[in-house]
Amino acid sequence: MAPVRLAAVLLALVVPPAPAADEAQLKRGEVLFQAADCLACHTDVKGDGAPLAGGRPLATPFGVFFSPNISPDPQTGIGAWSEAEFRRALRQGVGRLGEYLFPVFPYPAFTGMTDADIADLYAYLRTRAPAAQPDRPHQLRFPFGWRFLQLLWRALFFRQGPLPPVAGESPEWNRGRYLAEAVVHCQQCHTPRNLLGGLETGRAFSGNPQGPDGMKVPNITGDGETGIGKWSLEDIATLLKTGQTPDMDFVGSGMGDVVKGTAALTDADRRAIAVYIKSLPAIRTAKTPAF
Ligand code: HEC
Ligand code: HEC
Structure with a gap:
């Protein structure tokens, strides 16, 4: 075998066949x-x-x-x-x-x-x-x-x-919805579940006192008392970047891991998520869970 062909054969053995x-x-x-x-x-x-x-x-x-x-x-x-x-x-x-x-x-x-x-x-x-x-x-x-x-x-x-875009909503809102729903999966923690473990879509984003792994997950709908209605768009985007809440606290628990991930997004993407979260219907929960 000519040395050139031999080299080609050896190369084919070490280089993976899929396009890199x-x-x-x-x-x-x-x-x-x-x-x-x-x-x-x-x-x-x-x-x-x-x-x-x-x-x-x-x-x-x-x-x-x-x-x-x-x-x-x-x-x-x-x-x-x-x-x-x-x-x-x-x-x-x-x-x-x-x-x-x-x-x-x-x-x-x-x-x-x-x-x-x-x-x-x-x-x-x-x-x-x-x-x-x-x-x-x-x-x-x-x-x-x-x-x-x-x-x-x-x-x-x-x-x-895949999640189809909603006609009539802005590209920013649709981007935020895509990230929140499909990628960062906020609802998996922030929406309560029924006895079969299905999401209670009628109470979407209203929190779950018995969240995954025993986490206490707060209401992030726009209710002023039991949700985050008092937070501005920037407050939400900042939390997703640094983990800091408007009262200068830092989120921990499962949200700490989530923030490590959303910190890798662009400012535009974090803002888009905030726009989507701000658009959710406000839901008042029975009482502010003690966190
Ligand atoms: C909330 C925890 C959780 C997150 C977040 C999560 N997974 Fe998983 N994943 C699991 C568990 C638990 C299983 C096992 C499910 C089962 O046994 O049916 C699993 C199963 C899988 C499987 C099937 C593996 C197998 O051997 O059958 C793949 C692939 C996978 N995950 C990829 C991912 C990827 C990629 C991501 C991020 C985009 C991800 N997972 C995020 C918990 C998670
Ligand atoms: C793995 C579960 C999990 C996921 C996924 C998750 N969260 Fe959270 N989130 C939590 C927990 C737990 C807390 C409470 C943190 C604490 O007690 O420090 C929290 C807290 C928050 C808070 C602060 C609320 C307050 O009243 O202080 C906001 C805002 C928030 N999450 C938004 C989001 C958004 C937006 C997403 C999706 C982009 C998301 N979360 C995804 C578990 C999660």
Whole structure:
């Protein structure tokens, strides 16, 4: 074999066959990855786990879920997943073997993402360090571990995306809605849930005293007493950038992680989210929950 051809063959062995993602795409993917908070759920911080290797416990009324490994390790992570399989997980909440995923994974929000954004996210995830760590089985109360029951849940509560823009609303409002609903998934924490774990859409954004992982999540609708009606647009945008509230406090709990993500967005994007949040109908909750 001529040396040139030999070199070409060797090169073909080391260079991955898929077209390499460009820098701009990876940057976009990184911002989405941060804003959607994938890292916080998929890393067992308390257990000193490797980034994205999973194993973080998530307590719910149905039992304890352990997040799976989504690092690019081909055996224990999602390194062997195609882009189409990854898209199906986010868009449809369906795993690689066709199984229904549990909505503790916020696919009911991520379903709203565009194909282009999901492709950027996929490209970025593939650049992360692979970590070999097998998934830990969930510890769910009977009969919630039966994945086929998800068929019922999905029929009741799941509406497949992508999220279409609302005609008659400004591009800024639509951008804010897209980020809040599909990417940062505010409702997954800020909207109360019914007994089956579905979002109570009639009380959207009005807070959840028993939020995910026992978090106390405040009302962020425009009610002046029990919500954030007194906050200006800038107040909301500032919180999403620095974590600081108008009374000079800093948010903690799950919102601390959220802010690390929204801090990576542009000022225009944070403002767009604030415009959308400001447009929500005010809902008065029974009393101001004691936080
Ligand atoms: C609120 C916590 C949470 C967030 C945020 C989250 N995930 Fe997950 N994710 C989970 C849990 C829990 C599962 C397991 C669901 C199941 O077993 O049905 C999961 C499952 C998955 C799966 C399927 C993996 C498998 O092995 O079947 C993929 C892919 C995934 N998540 C990717 C992501 C990406 C990408 C993001 C950010 C855009 C993200 N997740 C954000 C908790 C989360
Ligand atoms: C992972 C769950 C989670 C997500 C997702 C989330 N939040 Fe929060 N949020 C919280 C919690 C918990 C608090 C209370 C923080 C504290 O007690 O320090 C909070 C507090 C806030 C506050 C302060 C309210 C007050 O009265 O002090 C605002 C405003 C807010 N969130 C807006 C948002 C917006 C907008 C989004 C989406 C872009 C969002 N949150 C997504 C959990 C979440």
